[in-house]
Amino acid sequence: MQLDAADKALIDSYQRGLPVCERPYQAMAQNLGLTENEVIRRLAALKEQKVLSRVGPVFEHSQAGASLLAAVAASPEQMDAAAARINLAPGVNHNYAREHRYNLWFVMTAADERTLKGRLDELEQQLGLPMLRLPMIEGYHIDLGFQIDWEALS
Incomplete structure (x- = not known):
């Protein structure tokens, strides 16, 4: 499986900070210079290929x-x-x-x-x-975002 620059930018840009708005994929697309449909299609393909396991917010x-x-x-x-x-x-x-x-x-x-x-x-x-x-007595935040060394994975 080969990820292109847009796939890598999508992964790098949105491990954290998913837009909280009515159309988050449109906001992501504008930030990345893509269309909303392209972001949705790419996320679905990355999930289907098991590059991503989940797309969505993490909340308290x-x-x-x-x-x-x-x-x-x-x-x-x-x-x-x-x-x-x-x-x-x-x-x-x-x-x-x-x-x-x-x-x-x-x-x-x-x-x-x-x-x-x-x-x-x-x-x-x-x-x-x-x-x-x-029951939870005290909560802890575990950041599951990772800096990816794309060169090492090539």
Whole structure:
């Protein structure tokens, strides 16, 4: 796969600072000298090629409702089915396997604490597995933007 200068500029320019406006792709396009449709097409192609895994903002989740880190203890035989069921639950993201007794970890969000608790209770019942619930006590910001050395990747 070969990325051209416009792809690289798009990636470099918008790992952070996605425009917050009615038409963010149009604002990005104007900044890069592209059309809005070209930005959308390029982002879709980069995602399809697995150069990008996600396009969207990262926001302070505590300002948008309620969230909680949770984990379940699934046997090796239950792992795939449990992970698939967790992925179907509303508000779930960051679902991943870990080497621990509680081996499937995920974050669930909801509009408020009551809705979150209800969703977690329902999921725990559907899974039939004990669920560890770990509310956030203190938040940390992890910057996931990276300076890319395009020359080294060539």
